[in-house]
Amino acid sequence: MKKVAIFPGTFDPITKGHQEIIEKGLELFDKVIILVAKSPTKNSSLTKNLRLEILNEVYKQNNKVECVYWDGLIVDFARKNKVNFILRGLRSSIDFEHEYQMATMNNHLDKEVQTVFMITSAKNYFVSSSLVREIYNHGGDISDFVSEEVYQKLDELKKG
Ligand code: COA
Numbered sequence: 001m002k003k004v005a006i007f008p009g010t011f012d013p014i015t016k017g018h019q020e021i022i023e024k025g026l027e028l029f030d031k032v033i034i035l036v037a038k039s040p041t042k043n044s045s046l047t048k049n050l051r052l053e054i055l056n057e058v059y060k061q062n063n064k065v066e067c068v069y070w071d072g073l074i075v076d077f078a079r080k081n082k083v084n085f086i087l088r089g090l091r092s093s094i095d096f097e098h099e100y101q102m103a104t105m106n107n108h109l110d111k112e113v114q115t116v117f118m119i120t121s122a123k124n125y126f127v128s129s130s131l132v133r134e135i136y137n138h139g140g141d142i143s144d145f146v147s148e149e150v151y152q153k154l155d156e157l158k159k160g
Contacts, residue, residue, distance in 0.1 A: 018089070033068055
């Protein structure tokens with residue numbers, strides 16, 4: 001049976017930090033489903049269609065990655081699609097508290113669902129989507145933090 005993991009997030013936009021976790025996840029799993037999900041605390045800056053378009057562009061050559069939008073609970077998607085693993089990245093102890101809470105809650109909601117954590121490397125330790133957005137909105141260079149495909153898409157967006 002294929003081992004599949006869900007990698008949920010808002011991906012506003014996807015960064016090299018996220019991509020690193022997906023690459024590491026693919027060493028363990030046969031397939032990773034990138035789930036563009038809703039966060040109760042965030043108002044996304046890029047539309048869901050654009051975030052999905054960017055993800056599909058980044059992973060168009062990789063048949064082990066699927067990109068999907070989901071409006072509900074992650075565990076409901078997991079149950080519906082018979083997926084038992086959630087993949088998440090950890091950057092620091094600050095991430096840990098929040099991640100521990102989410103992983104435990106998701107497991108409480110569905111006992112079949114386990115969260116697997118991958119450690120983010122030092123080069124992506126300080127990267128976050130909101131910082132990338134801030135730099136982009138001020139006309140700064142985001143090429144160190146996002147892949148070429150993401151850079152191009154955001155550049156096109158800026159030029160209108
Ligand atoms: N390297 C660098 N940065 C990383 C990273 C990595 N490996 N992993 C995450 N980040 C950054 C992201 O860019 C993001 O930055 P931002 O806060 O500036 O936007 C931040 O860390 C965390 O983002 P992410 O991991 O993508 O989570 P999120 O807050 O965007 O998404 C959901 C949270 C969507 C996963 C969560 O709200 C959820 O599960 N929603 C669905 C509803 C649900 O099931 N709720 C019950 C949860 S128990």
